[in-house]
Amino acid sequence: MELASKNWDVIVIGGGPAGLASAVAAHDRGAKVCVIEREERPGGILKQCIHDGFGVVRFKEKLTGPEYAHRFIEMARERNIPVFLNSFLTDITYKDGMYTLALVNNDEGAFYSNAPAVVMAMGCRERTDRQVFIQGERPSGIMTAGLAQYFINIQGFMPAKKCVILGSGDIGLIMARRLTLEGADVEGVYEILPEPSGLTRNVVQCLEDYNIPLHLSTTVTEVHGKNRVEGVTVAQVENFKPIPGTERYIECDSLILSVGLIPENDIIEPLKVPMDPKTKGPVVDQNMMTMNPGIFSCGNALHVNDLVDFVSESGDIAGEYAAKFSTNGTHKRNLVPVRAEGKVMYVVPQYLDVNTKNKATIYFRSSETFTNARLTVTAEGEKIISKKFRIVKPPEMERVVVDIDKIPEGAGEIIVELKQEEK
Ligand SMILES: Cc1cc2nc3c(=O)[nH]c(=O)nc-3n(C[C@H](O)[C@H](O)[C@H](O)COP(=O)(O)OP(=O)(O)OC[C@H]3O[C@@H](n4cnc5c(N)ncnc54)[C@H](O)[C@@H]3O)c2cc1C
Incomplete structure (x- = not known):
């Protein structure tokens, strides 16, 4: 009963880059920490x-992704941090300062383990066709881009000969290139929005370099085929509604979906952890602690990141403070809300604990693409940060670092605002 019998200071759920970084950080702050991973190998997506x-x-x-993951796997190995594989968290409850985790694995069956601090690093899942309301049959050949990636890169199967990709998220763009390199005919990428939702570098390197057309303001309106996809209908859209007369039939055997990612947090629902409707992740302070003391969140479970480097950064922070929380006991938080203003789509963290005298990283996304952007962070009418961004785009997450000491005492809120600067 190796996993169940120990008194852990910190238990990390998820052995992806966020979870591994948080375990390493917690260990380096003196915590007895382990990682629970449901798959047979660590490294996550x-x-x-x-x-x-x-x-x-x-x-x-x-x-490459495996090389990046390997660095963190090695860091955990060098520190002898136990990573329990094929182990699944099924439930979590809280009583008297202790979290009880219901776990399942082959060695120990169904059992419980306890810790005063738990880091939630479960990553995210892909939205499916059911969530984007595509009409028509449900033949085989409709799959998410991540599944197509799993088939090709892990299992060595080719899932498509001629395909259409719906959605221009990063995974879809990367898979457009990957499928082309493996010999498939990628007819095109269709995006309902007027601009791509993936990183510019992926549009250039994955589509333009391979002459794969990107059709903006266009969507798939119908899927055809009984057993296997035989074709799809696409149409241009206005205000998200198909424009009559613009429909076009495309013959293909697969429809690959890249229509968004959702942070994976169902497991913490019973704890009633307050969630941010914009990020679909928990509301946290700058130490990645949720509103439930002892529950921390990081990586894609917190909010969908475009770069893994920031995933690991949030893991470092969560691990460090989870270790402090469990070994030093909790301190009284003084939480000041962080409010998104102007063209800021969302901010993480949603609160700053002004009783922690550290430098807080604020992650944000703009709600639209524009040049000459000025970001300001203000508290009690005092400008703490003013920074210019040559260009901001919703797919590209940005960050600023705020010195908590600079926040005026008694501040009621901190406002993060993006505006276009006059030339
Ligand atoms: C196709 C694709 C391409 C990408 N390309 C790039 C790129 O070029 N550059 C870049 O910087 N970033 C890229 N990213 C983003 C980067 O890979 C992710 O941001 C990062 O992997 C997220 O890390 P994570 O640890 O939060 O989640 P994940 O890597 O998803 O790890 C979460 C882990 O938690 C485990 N888990 C979940 N629930 C449970 C449970 N209940 N019990 C036990 N274990 C559980 C899962 O099995 C998984 O191993 C890409 C992502 C994808 C999907």
């Missing part, structure tokens, strides 16, 4: 991301 481009910020190198 990075195991199937064999393209390069990971780690440019953190390691100043262009690594």
